[in-house]
Amino acid sequence: MPSNQPQTIYLSDYKVPAYLVDTADLRFELFEDGARVHSTLAFRRNPDCQENQETGAPLQLHGDSLKLESLVLNGEAVAPSNYNVSDELLTVNQVPQHFTLQVVTWIEPQNNTRLEGLYKSAAMFCTQCEAEGFRCITYFPDRPDVMARFSTRIEADKTAYPVLLSNGNPVEQGDLSDGRHFVTWEDPFPKPAYLFALVAGDLLEKQDSFTTMSGRKVDLRMYVEPRNSEKCEYALDSLKRAMAWDEQTYGREYDLDIFMIVAVDDFNMGAMENKGLNIFNSSCVLASQETATDMAFERIESIVAHEYFHNWSGNRVTCRDWFQLSLKEGFTVFRDTQFSGDMGSATVKRIESATVLRTAQFAEDAGPMAHSVRPASYMEITNFYTLTIYVKGAEVVRMIHTLLGPDLFRKGSDLYFERHDGQAVTTDDFVKAMEDASGRDLGQFRLWYEQAGTPQLAISDEYDESAGVYHLHVKQTLPDTPGQTDKQPQHIPFALGLLGSRGEALALALSADELASGDAPQERVLELTEASHSFEFHGLSERPVSSLLRHFSAPVRVSYSWTREQLLFLMNHDSDGFNRWDAGQRLAIDVIQQMIGAPKDVTVDARLVGAFRHLISDADLDQALVAKMLVLPTVAYLAELTDGADVPAIHRARRRVLKHLAIALRDELVACYRRNIDSGPYQLGPEAVARRSLRNTALAWLLLINDEEGRSLGLGQYRDADNMTDRMGALKAFVNSGYDDDRAATLNDFYQTFQHDPQVVEQWFSVQAASRRTGQLSHIHALLEHPAFDWKNPNKIRAVIGAFAGQNLVNFHNPDGSGYQFLADQVCKLDDSNPQIAARLVSPLTRWRKFAPEYSQQMQAALMQIRDKENLSGDLYEVVYKSLA
Numbered sequence: 001m002p003s004n005q006p007q008t009i010y011l012s013d014y015k016v017p018a019y020l021v022d023t024a025d026l027r028f029e030l031f032e033d034g035a036r037v038h039s040t041l042a043f044r045r046n047p048d049c050q051e052n053q054e055t056g057a058p059l060q061l062h063g064d065s066l067k068l069e070s071l072v073l074n075g076e077a078v079a080p081s082n083y084n085v086s087d088e089l090l091t092v093n094q095v096p097q098h099f100t101l102q103v104v105t106w107i108e109p110q111n112n113t114r115l116e117g118l119y120k121s122a123a124m125f126c127t128q129c130e131a132e133g134f135r136c137i138t139y140f141p142d143r144p145d146v147m148a149r150f151s152t153r154i155e156a157d158k159t160a161y162p163v164l165l166s167n168g169n170p171v172e173q174g175d176l177s178d179g180r181h182f183v184t185w186e187d188p189f190p191k192p193a194y195l196f197a198l199v200a201g202d203l204l205e206k207q208d209s210f211t212t213m214s215g216r217k218v219d220l221r222m223y224v225e226p227r228n229s230e231k232c233e234y235a236l237d238s239l240k241r242a243m244a245w246d247e248q249t250y251g252r253e254y255d256l257d258i259f260m261i262v263a264v265d266d267f268n269m270g271a272m273e274n275k276g277l278n279i280f281n282s283s284c285v286l287a288s289q290e291t292a293t294d295m296a297f298e299r300i301e302s303i304v305a306h307e308y309f310h311n312w313s314g315n316r317v318t319c320r321d322w323f324q325l326s327l328k329e330g331f332t333v334f335r336d337t338q339f340s341g342d343m344g345s346a347t348v349k350r351i352e353s354a355t356v357l358r359t360a361q362f363a364e365d366a367g368p369m370a371h372s373v374r375p376a377s378y379m380e381i382t383n384f385y386t387l388t389i390y391v392k393g394a395e396v397v398r399m400i401h402t403l404l405g406p407d408l409f410r411k412g413s414d415l416y417f418e419r420h421d422g423q424a425v426t427t428d429d430f431v432k433a434m435e436d437a438s439g440r441d442l443g444q445f446r447l448w449y450e451q452a453g454t455p456q457l458a459i460s461d462e463y464d465e466s467a468g469v470y471h472l473h474v475k476q477t478l479p480d481t482p483g484q485t486d487k488q489p490q491h492i493p494f495a496l497g498l499l500g501s502r503g504e505a506l507a508l509a510l511s512a513d514e515l516a517s518g519d520a521p522q523e524r525v526l527e528l529t530e531a532s533h534s535f536e537f538h539g540l541s542e543r544p545v546s547s548l549l550r551h552f553s554a555p556v557r558v559s560y561s562w563t564r565e566q567l568l569f570l571m572n573h574d575s576d577g578f579n580r581w582d583a584g585q586r587l588a589i590d591v592i593q594q595m596i597g598a599p600k601d602v603t604v605d606a607r608l609v610g611a612f613r614h615l616i617s618d619a620d621l622d623q624a625l626v627a628k629m630l631v632l633p634t635v636a637y638l639a640e641l642t643d644g645a646d647v648p649a650i651h652r653a654r655r656r657v658l659k660h661l662a663i664a665l666r667d668e669l670v671a672c673y674r675r676n677i678d679s680g681p682y683q684l685g686p687e688a689v690a691r692r693s694l695r696n697t698a699l700a701w702l703l704l705i706n707d708e709e710g711r712s713l714g715l716g717q718y719r720d721a722d723n724m725t726d727r728m729g730a731l732k733a734f735v736n737s738g739y740d741d742d743r744a745a746t747l748n749d750f751y752q753t754f755q756h757d758p759q760v761v762e763q764w765f766s767v768q769a770a771s772r773r774t775g776q777l778s779h780i781h782a783l784l785e786h787p788a789f790d791w792k793n794p795n796k797i798r799a800v801i802g803a804f805a806g807q808n809l810v811n812f813h814n815p816d817g818s819g820y821q822f823l824a825d826q827v828c829k830l831d832d833s834n835p836q837i838a839a840r841l842v843s844p845l846t847r848w849r850k851f852a853p854e855y856s857q858q859m860q861a862a863l864m865q866i867r868d869k870e871n872l873s874g875d876l877y878e879v880v881y882k883s884l885a
């Protein structure tokens with residue numbers, strides 16, 4: 001056991017804070033060799049803390065990597081005998097009921113490679129305080145249930161840092177001696193320290209405005225490095241759409257006079273919702289037609305909205321403690337997916353959410369780090385910014401929405417915001433508001449927050465011809481997860497439709513009486529609460545085909561023995577677009593699985609070819625949905641569905657099916673490509689996006705089979721592209737093709753053209769690192785040596801190492817174990833500079849038990865090697881030890 005083993009923190013140990021902070025007045029002196037932080041805090045005993053009321057507890061403030069320069073209480077220096085400083089805490093033993101503490105600390109942002117607290121990204125200063133970064137700035141009760149009113153004075157060199165930003169409104173500014181200047185900001189809303197932000201730099205300002213529903217004009221400002229001047233428009237437009245949508249859908253109005261967005265190149269995550277001053281990873285906010293793909297535009301719209309929506313779901317109402325993280329994240333992801341669905345196609349958005357959930361969150365739920373939506377314990381909270389907290393958390397909120405219906409859900413959210421405005425609360429408070437507003441009992445539903453793991457529904461059915469009754473049986477089980485066994489059945493909304501033999505929607509009458517009434521609906525949300533249920537549907541003159549779990553109404557696995565004929569039928573006829581797509585996926589999975597290790601003479605089912613021919617050729621179908629349906633299930637998802645997975649074998653089987661389809665449908669693909677060529681100017685609407693997507697799919701398939709016409713279409717597309725989706729589509733197709741010269745030429749040209757744009761260079765790195773052909777280890781090593789690679793920049797690390805281990809599954813799972821060894825080496829190296837990133841990158845190794853023995857043993861060995869590293873960080877310790885346990 002290493003000496004630095006982090007402590008486990010338990011939800012059951014939660015205690016209210018002993019002291020509260022009413023105001024926090026900060027003064028930052030920023031210099032090139034460090035920063036001095038003067039903090040004046042007004043403390044008082046917490047009336048809700050019984051213990052402190054009675055005995056007077058010592059004051060404990062968090063601190064990390066700080067140099068304490070002075071400590072003054074009510075105007076007098078604190079005697080050394082009355083305080084103690086450790087690596088993590090400043091303790092003042094005797095303090096009065098009310099007092100002012102003045103703390104001066106010295107910190108070194110320029111040497112901060114962890115990117116937590118105050119750090120430098122290129123020439124600018126910026127902060128990241130969630131979850132526990134504020135303690136790297138000054139001593140403070142750094143927990144979300146301590147909310148203070150902040151004022152911030154920033155002083156810096158005026159030439160190097162003309163722009164000085166913090167939360168709230170600017171109230172004063174002026175010049176100082178030595179070419180320095182200052183700006184003071186005041187945030188009228190009490191907030192936890194994790195929402196504090198500061199930015200200083202030579203930044204360009206883009207202005208816009210939004211008039212709120214009550215007629216207030218809000219200044220919208222975006223700050224970027226001058227070279228990014230032309231990449232702000234889409235984010236600002238997205239922001240305005242999000243502001244309007246939140247007013248219409250949730251009745252939520254923005255509350256300050258200014259809303260600011262800043263783009264920084266070095267950032268551990270996607271973006272951060274600091275009050276009034278959102279800070280974004282450049283890759284999640286900057287875009288232009290020439291540099292961003294359609295997917296990037298879509299991501300920007302949803303992340304800008306996500307951070308904006310946090311102003312209510314997160315900032316006005318925040319989390320009591322970090323176990324409640326999904327209170328803000330699950331709800332906010334739910335809100336941003338609703339928004340994205342409303343801006344484009346709700347079905348396509350649903351397919352995208354379900355894909356992430358089923359591929360990656362289900363894997364997390366089945367792995368060693370499985371945890372519930374409201375975890376009961378953690379070591380490092382930064383390891384809990386997971387898909388379970390975010391996307392499963394969003395699914396849980398979505399199920400409440402499904403159970404209550406939109407009107408009662410809105411009543412519930414209104415009550416939640418009204419009841420808890422200005423408070424730090426729990427997921428239970430959220431559910432309670434939903435219950436109180438709707439009158440529904442969500443007692444059993446709360447298990448979704450407490451029990452980890454993905455419920456499995458085993459479904460069977462039979463048809464009683466003589467009675468005209470169809471019987472549907474549903475059994476739910478919840479697998480064991482680390483520390484949790486023998487779980488209880490959960491409350492699951494299960495949306496169902498039944499189709500007749502001509503594809504028509506049938507009435508779902510649960511009894512003879514309902515049948516007689518003639519009011520039976522054509523879709524029902526059945527509520528599963530028991531371990532097993534049987535339902536009867538009356539008045540059916542033939543055996544129906546079931547459309548199960550429509551819209552993916554719950555985050556569960558469904559098993560049912562569909563015939564291929566039934567899947568083909570659902571693909572063509574289901575009125576639920578999600579299930580049409582899902583039927584196609586299930587059919588493709590079945591066909592690919594049959595090919596794993598199959599002898600050469602086994603051929604691909606002609607019915608799959610027929611189904612794809614129909615999709616590619618029928619221009620009357622919903623083209624956005626078709627574009628999704630043409631994407632075969634990924635190797636990652638196929639591996640997730642398999643115990644003892646042999647990834648290279650899965651990859652070969654998938655490829656065999658793909659090539660078979662491409663050869664069989666070659667003419668249709670060329671026709672589809674040509675039909676979808678854009679004649680007019682570039683557009684970003686759903687139709688144009690679907691056209692580009694179809695064209696790029698057709699191109700990729702044609703190049704996979706070395707089709708000469710495909711090659712010339714691809715070269716033309718690359719050369720003439722006026723947007724990044726087309727250019728990247730062609731580049732990707734060549735990178736993954738057998739045309740070695742074209743691959744080298746397009747990669748080279750792409751780099752020459754875009755080498756000055758870091759966001760595009762990131763894409764250039766990742767298209768290579770994720771490719772079966774260019775992503776072999778020797779090439780990955782070459783990418784790490786490339787002058788544009790930067791070990792300090794999380795985006796570059798993700799673009800090469802993350803893309804290799806997370807997307808290039810066939811090379812990562814090289815049977816010789818070299819991929820695992822490579823990842824272990826890089827993770828150890830990164831752990832010394834940025835442990836948060838190291839702990840995230842290691843995740844592909846943590847699933848070692850999932851794979852066939854020759855793979856899993858080598859993965860385990862790689863994890864052990866990391867475990868034995870000297871000075872293992874707490875972040876990595878938690879992930880590696882839990883994975884090996």
Ligand code: 0A1
Pocket residue numbers: 128130131268269270271272273306307329382385
């Ligand atoms: N709250 C942000 C995500 C975020 C979380 C942690 C960070 O640093 C450790 C940074 C950002 C969001 O949900 O967008």
Ligand code: ZN
Pocket residue numbers: 306310328329332
């Ligand atoms: Zn969030």
